[in-house]
Amino acid sequence: MNVETGAAGDAASTPPAPQTRSATSRVRGVAQVALRYGMIWALIILLVVARLVYPTFLSIDNLRNVMSQNAPVAIIAVGMTLVIICGGFDLSVGSIYGLGAVTFATVSSHASPTIALLVTLLVGCLAGLVNALIITQLKVNPFVATLATSSGFLGLAYMASNNNPVNLAPGFDTLGLGQLGGIPISGLIAIGVLVGGGVALSRTILGQNIYAVGGSAEAARLAGLRVQLVRGSTYLIVGTLSGLAGAIDCSKLGVAQADTGQDLPLVAITVVILGGTALLGGEGAMWRTVIGLLIVATLTNLFDSLAINTSVQLVVQCAVLVTAVSFDHLVRSASVASRKS
Amino acid sequence: MSDRSSSPTEHLVRAVALRKAFGGIVALKSANLAVRAGTIHALVGENGAGKSTALGAIAGRLRVDSGSIFVGGTETTGISPRAAQSLGVAAIYQELTILPKMSACANVFLGQEAVRGGFLERSVMFDRYRALCQRVGVSIPPGVKAGDLSVADQQMLEIMRALASGARIILFDEPTSSLVNAERETLFRIMRELRTSGVTMVLVSHNLNEVLSISDDITVFRNGESTQTGPTSQWTRDALLAAMLGKAAPDLLASHRASDPVDAQAQPLIRVDDLHVPGILQGVSIQAHRGEILGVAGLVGSGRTTLLRAIAGLEPSARGSLVVDGVVGRWPTTARQSRRLGIALIPEDRKGQGLLMHMSSRENIGISNLARYSRAGFVRRSKMKREIRDVAQEFELDPSRLEQPVRNLSGGNQQKVLLARWHLAQPEVLLADEPTRGIDVGAKAAILTSLRASAAAGATVIVVSSELDELTVLADRVVVLAGGRLVEEFVAGGTGVRADLMLSAAFSE
Numbered sequence: 001m002n003v004e005t006g007a008a009g010d011a012a013s014t015p016p017a018p019q020t021r022s023a024t025s026r027v028r029g030v031a032q033v034a035l036r037y038g039m040i041w042a043l044i045i046l047l048v049v050a051r052l053v054y055p056t057f058l059s060i061d062n063l064r065n066v067m068s069q070n071a072p073v074a075i076i077a078v079g080m081t082l083v084i085i086c087g088g089f090d091l092s093v094g095s096i097y098g099l100g101a102v103t104f105a106t107v108s109s110h111a112s113p114t115i116a117l118l119v120t121l122l123v124g125c126l127a128g129l130v131n132a133l134i135i136t137q138l139k140v141n142p143f144v145a146t147l148a149t150s151s152g153f154l155g156l157a158y159m160a161s162n163n164n165p166v167n168l169a170p171g172f173d174t175l176g177l178g179q180l181g182g183i184p185i186s187g188l189i190a191i192g193v194l195v196g197g198g199v200a201l202s203r204t205i206l207g208q209n210i211y212a213v214g215g216s217a218e219a220a221r222l223a224g225l226r227v228q229l230v231r232g233s234t235y236l237i238v239g240t241l242s243g244l245a246g247a248i249d250c251s252k253l254g255v256a257q258a259d260t261g262q263d264l265p266l267v268a269i270t271v272v273i274l275g276g277t278a279l280l281g282g283e284g285a286m287w288r289t290v291i292g293l294l295i296v297a298t299l300t301n302l303f304d305s306l307a308i309n310t311s312v313q314l315v316v317q318c319a320v321l322v323t324a325v326s327f328d329h330l331v332r333s334a335s336v337a338s339r340k341s
Numbered sequence: 342m343s344d345r346s347s348s349p350t351e352h353l354v355r356a357v358a359l360r361k362a363f364g365g366i367v368a369l370k371s372a373n374l375a376v377r378a379g380t381i382h383a384l385v386g387e388n389g390a391g392k393s394t395a396l397g398a399i400a401g402r403l404r405v406d407s408g409s410i411f412v413g414g415t416e417t418t419g420i421s422p423r424a425a426q427s428l429g430v431a432a433i434y435q436e437l438t439i440l441p442k443m444s445a446c447a448n449v450f451l452g453q454e455a456v457r458g459g460f461l462e463r464s465v466m467f468d469r470y471r472a473l474c475q476r477v478g479v480s481i482p483p484g485v486k487a488g489d490l491s492v493a494d495q496q497m498l499e500i501m502r503a504l505a506s507g508a509r510i511i512l513f514d515e516p517t518s519s520l521v522n523a524e525r526e527t528l529f530r531i532m533r534e535l536r537t538s539g540v541t542m543v544l545v546s547h548n549l550n551e552v553l554s555i556s557d558d559i560t561v562f563r564n565g566e567s568t569q570t571g572p573t574s575q576w577t578r579d580a581l582l583a584a585m586l587g588k589a590a591p592d593l594l595a596s597h598r599a600s601d602p603v604d605a606q607a608q609p610l611i612r613v614d615d616l617h618v619p620g621i622l623q624g625v626s627i628q629a630h631r632g633e634i635l636g637v638a639g640l641v642g643s644g645r646t647t648l649l650r651a652i653a654g655l656e657p658s659a660r661g662s663l664v665v666d667g668v669v670g671r672w673p674t675t676a677r678q679s680r681r682l683g684i685a686l687i688p689e690d691r692k693g694q695g696l697l698m699h700m701s702s703r704e705n706i707g708i709s710n711l712a713r714y715s716r717a718g719f720v721r722r723s724k725m726k727r728e729i730r731d732v733a734q735e736f737e738l739d740p741s742r743l744e745q746p747v748r749n750l751s752g753g754n755q756q757k758v759l760l761a762r763w764h765l766a767q768p769e770v771l772l773a774d775e776p777t778r779g780i781d782v783g784a785k786a787a788i789l790t791s792l793r794a795s796a797a798a799g800a801t802v803i804v805v806s807s808e809l810d811e812l813t814v815l816a817d818r819v820v821v822l823a824g825g826r827l828v829e830e831f832v833a834g835g836t837g838v839r840a841d842l843m844l845s846a847a848f849s850e
Contacts, residue, residue, distance in 0.1 A: 203461050205454050212440050212451055219438035222402060223502070224423040224452040283442050 038327065039276050039291050046298050054305045060182075062301070067187030068176070068252065070297045072097070072245035074190040076264060077271040078197035079238025081289045083142075084272050085201070086234045087214035087281030088135070092146040093242040093268055095153035096127045097261030100246025102157045105166035105256035113172050117247055124243020125236055127153055132232035150265070157258035166256045176252025186248045193241065198286030210234060214281030270321050271296050295320075352411075353378040353541045354399060354510060359408035361394055368394040369405065370565035374543075376510075376558070381532060381542045383552040383573070386562030386585050387807060387844075392545045393435065395562070396512050399543070400432035401425035412510065426452070431503035432512040439495045441488025446470045448487045449501045473501040477531050493524040500531065511535065512543045517551060518642045529555050547640050549578050549848055563587050582844055586809070607631075608667060610801045611684075611770050613652065616661035616672075621647045623825045625661075629770075629801045629818075634792065636816030637805045638843045643822040645805040646689060649772045652803070653686035654679030666769060683769030685709075687759050687776055689805075691752075695759050698748040702738065703729050705747050706762045713765075728765065736761045737787055753784025760791050771795050774805045789815050809840035821846040 050057045076093050083090050103123045107116040127149070134145040178185040201207040209230040212220040221227050242264075250256040274292030277284025299320070303313050354376040361369040369391045376382040384392040397403045399410055401422040409418045412428050420428075439448055446466055455465040470483045479497050487495060496516060503511050513532075517525045532542060532555060546552050552559060553573060560570040561584040569584050609628035616625045622644045629635040639645045651659040654673035663672050665682045673679040679686075688694040696705055706729050707714070714725035733740055736757045747755055756776060763771055773792060777785045792815065796802045806812050812819050821829040821843055829846035831839070 199460075204459055205456055205461065208443075208447060208451065208454055208461065211443055211447075215440040215442050216438070219440055220451070222400075222422045222432070222434070222438045224426040224506075226423065282440070 039274060039288070039295070043291055043295050043298070046295060046302075050298050050302050054302060057301070057305070062305075064179075064182075064184055064187075066297050066301050067190070068184040069300070070293065071184070071186035071190040072249050072261075073264065073267055073271065073296070074293050075193045075241050075245045075248070076238070076268045077289050077293055078193050078286070079234070079241040080268040080272050081197065081277060081284065081286055082201065082210055082234045083238050084269070084277055084279065085214045085281055085284045086210045086231055087217065088231060088234060089142040089269075090131065090146045090235060090238050091143065091265045092127070092131060092150040092153055093238060094261035094264035095150045095157065096124055096239050096242035097246040097249070097264055098256075098258045099127060099153050099157040099160070100124050100243035101250035101256035101260060102161045102166055102246075102258055103243070104172075104247040104250045105168045106160060108169040108172045113174065116172065117175070117244075120243045120247040121240055122243075124246070125240040127243070128236040128239020129232075131239060132235040135235065136228040136232045154258060154262075161256065161258050163258075168250055168254045168256065173251050173254065175248050176250070186252065189244075189248065193244075194286060194290060201286050206230070206233065211282060214283075216282070266317075266321075267296065270317065274320065351378070352376060353413055354543065355411040356395060356399060357409050357411075359395060359398055359405045359410070361391075361398065361403065361405045367565055369398075369408075372408070372562065372565065372567045373570075374399075374560055374567060375570075376541060376543055378541050379536060379539050380557035381536055381544055381555055382558045382560065383544045383546060383556035384560050384562060385546065385549065385552055385581055387809075390562035390585070391565040392562045393514050394565075395567075396432065396514050396543060396545055397434075399425075400430060400512050402432065402434075423452075426506055426508075429507065429509040430512070431506055431508035431510070433496065433499045433503065433514065433516060435515040435518065437492070437495050437499055439487045439498060441486065443487055444484050445481050445487050445490065445494075445498055446483035448498050449473065449505055451502065453502075453506055469505065470501075473504055476504065477501060478527060492519045493521070493527075496520070496528075500528075508540070510541045510543070512545075514545045515547065515642075516544070517546060517548060525551070547848065549581050552581075553578060561585055582841060582848075586840060586844065609664075610666055611652075611803075612664040613648075614662040614664070616648070616651060616659060618644070618647050618651055618656050618659045618825075621825055622651065622659075625822070625825070625827050627803075627820055627827065629803060631799050631801060632796050633817050634796050634802045634804060634815055636812035636819035637803060637822060638807075638809060638812055638819055639805075639822035639847050641807075643847065644825040645822050646774055648822065649686060649774050649803065649805055652679070652770070653684055653772055655686070680709075680768075685763045685766060685768035685771055687756075687763065687771070687773040689774040689778065691755055691759055692748075696747050696755060699746050701744045702733070702747050702750070702758050703743045705758050706732065706765060709762055710765050729761075732761045732765050736764070736791060751784070753788070756784070756788055757791070760788065760795075764791070764795060767798075767800070769800055771800050771802045773802065775807065776804060777806070777808060777811060785811070809843050812843065813840050819843060823847055823849055 056062055076097065080090060080093065100120045100123060104116050104120045107119045111119070131146055131149055134140050134149065135142050174185060176186055180188060201210065209220070209225050212223065212225060213227050213230045217227050220230075246256075246261065249260065271292040272284070272289050273279055274295055275284070275288030275290070277288050299316070300313070303316070352375040354374065356372060356374040359369050359372040361367075372391055372395045374382075374384075374395060384395065386392050394403070398405045399412075401417070401420045401424060404419045409416055411417065412430060415428070417425065417428060422432075440451070443451070449470055450466050455462040455469070467483055474480055477497055477500060479494065481490065481494050481497065487498060490498070500511075516528055520528065529551070532544075535542065544552070544556060553576065556573045558570065559573050559576050559581070560567050561581065562568065563585060564587075568587070607630055610631045612628040614626050616622055625644070625648060627635065637645050637648060647656060650656050651661075652663070654676045657674045659672055659674065661672055662669065663682075665684070670682070673682060673684070692698060697708065700708075703726070707725050710725075711720055714721045729743070730740055733743055738754060738757055738761065742750070747758055750758065771792070776788055776792065789811065792802050792804065804812070804816065817833050819831045820827050821831075823846065828849055829843070831842065
């Protein structure tokens with residue numbers, strides 16, 4: 001996919017530091033490139049391992065399965081990428097996802113699939129708007145704000161569903177189970193959102209502004225950007241996408257449950273930072289999220305196929321996240337050190 | 342003071358009676374400014390005179406508390422940077438607003454990207470970028486990360502950003518402070534060309550020779566007020582210096598000089614040899630004796646603060662040799678190593694780096710002295726309380742307020758808390774960075790007295806101050822830094838420590 005030339009914050013698009021004569025600096029340069037693309041190497045190794053221990057890994061059936069299984073996470077991760085590059089954080093995506101699923105199921109018994117989807121997107125968007133207003137107008141720290149709204153939205157989802165699973169009306173399963181030319185529709189939507197998000201990030205004013213605000217909100221303000229508007233829009237986007245992901249999941253399972261998405265914030269953030277997008281904002285790219293997504297998807301698929309139980313999976317997810325964050329820190333200090341010398 | 346003309350057409354930018362306070366500290370008392378269209382108008386004054394604050398108010402970076410600003414006849418008081426930009430006002434600040442992780446081209450067109458159908462038009466921006474490069478006479482690859490560029494190139498990007506926005510008024514805050522000579526020449530050439538094409542510019546600069554050679558009008562700031570203004574042709578360097586300094590030092594600052602002259606033959610308590618901090622200090626050597634107060638003068642950016650920070654072990658890249666009390670050791674690279682040598686620093690930013698704002702005065706005084714009152718890791722509170730009460734009395738701190746959080750205290754009292762802390766710890770070498778900044782005159786005298794008391798008790802005190810009047814009455818000896826080097830030394834008694842000579846030396850670069 002051609003979304004990697006982020007003229008903005010992307011490390012990959014610039015040459016790795018001016019070439020100098022000394023051998024040590026050349027070694028350091030090579031080491032830096034290896035660090036920069038460390039996650040790609042990790043992915044390649046993981047893919048090879050997966051292929052070896054699990055011969056049907058690359059079979060069409062399995063790939064279809066992987067796609068539809070990871071479509072919701074992928075869609076949310078796109079929004080999360082924007083939020084994190086803009087210097088923010090969103091812990092409420094799981095609750096918005098649950099709210100979206102419940103909305104989709106509830107509306108399904110009264111209206112057409114299109115209407116149900118549109119209403120769900122609107123609910124997600126409104127939830128994002130609530131986050132945006134709390135963060136930009138009340139100036140509450142994004143972590144705290146979305147921690148609070150996370151329980152708020154979950155509560156709303158419980159209320160809307162009377163604490164019970166809501167069954168989806170028949171004929172609403174296209175979004176989750178349908179295929180187009182043998183490819184799951186949910187997977188196609190996810191790919192579309194990834195490409196769209198990547199293009200928006202690297203080729204539009206909004207994308208440029210997201211990098212700028214995440215890089216330095218004060219510098220962006222002095223350059224005349226509408227900092228709060230840019231910030232707020234990222235929460236609107238991630239909210240809408242979380243609603244969409246909820247609708248897809250509900251359509252696939254045929255039933256909506258308010259609390260299905262509670263582990264999603266962690267997974268989505270893991271995906272984003274695994275790819276190497278900086279947690280502090282201002283840096284990163286959508287292709288990086290794709291890498292992170294592929295790593296998580298492959299790992300999960302591998303575990304499932306080997307029938308490793310969930311508890312072990314959770315522990316490994318923890319290890320992967322810690323490794324990624326410390327790696328991120330390592331790369332950062334290495335590049336600072338090389339700039340100083 | 343020129344409110345002489347009420348015709349808005351003559352003056353493109355007008356500021357009337359600007360007032361701005363940060364917390365309790367008044368940065369602007371009453372500043373007036375009238376900039377003629379198509380001219381370069383320079384603002385000069387000592388550090389902290391209010392020039393940059395006035396500039397920030399015009400650019401919309403900060404809001405004044407009172408007063409009004411007019412651009413081309415429309416009132417613009419309290420507008421946002423975005424609104425100022427749409428009126429054609431662009432500002433280039435001392436701390437550049439370049440986004441280091443974004444490309445050079447993206448930085449130039451930040452907030453004014455070329456788009457078609459919602460998508461960025463890279464090729465159009467590249468073309469415009471090249472044209473801008475040509476116009477200012479630089480060649481910076483558009484795709485290079487701005488953070489990898491030199492400061493001069495980053496500044497060029499900011500100028501290009503201003504030009505790309507079609508600014509008709511450009512405000513420069515100390516644009517040359519981090520440029521080498523050739524780069525300054527380039528900047529001035531560009532400024533002259535801009536003036537020819539009708540752009541109006543306001544320039545804040547410390548370099549009086551530059552100001553005299555390039556500006557059309559000069560306004561002098563002193564203590565938050567615009568004191569004098571007039572065409573550059575009527576100014577000389579000496580007249581500017583006199584205007585910046587104002588009248589003689591106020592009488593409140595009686596002499597705090599040592600009664601006995603220091604024995605210059607004795608072994609110095611602290612000796613710094615050939616101190617280098619990459620990019621900031623280039624081989625500074627100083628020494629000071631027991632009982633001596635050494636003043637360090639210089640402009641912002643001359644390396645004064647870095648000198649103190651390096652001695653206090655806060656500059657890990659510092660290289661040099663440090664001898665304390667005859668003991669030669671490795672240069673301290675952590676605050677703890679420096680404290681072991683008996684060195685203590687009272688930082689300029691006392692709220693951020695000196696005090697624990699939410700803790701009480703007593704806790705703040707005690708924090709560096711806990712070991713003295715502890716046995717097996719437990720603090721013996723009664724002894725500590727008693728001694729802190731005594732030292733508080735010595736420093737004229739109200740004992741009844743010792744338990745209150747220090748954030749409730751005035752700047753002067755906060756500084757006294759810091760001084761009391763180190764007085765109790767009895768460092769061999771006490772470093773004080775701008776110890777009286779933002780402090781009222783009464784408390785100033787008390788702080789100078791206590792610094793002298795520390796010296797009299799056998800310590801060496803090194804004081805950085807922008808208040809030259811203060812150094813003249815306090816220091817036994819003053820060294821002047823300019824551009825990271827020691828350029829002059831004045832000894833009380835001989836030529837004497839005189840404010841005008843120090844200022845002249847500081848501007849010598």
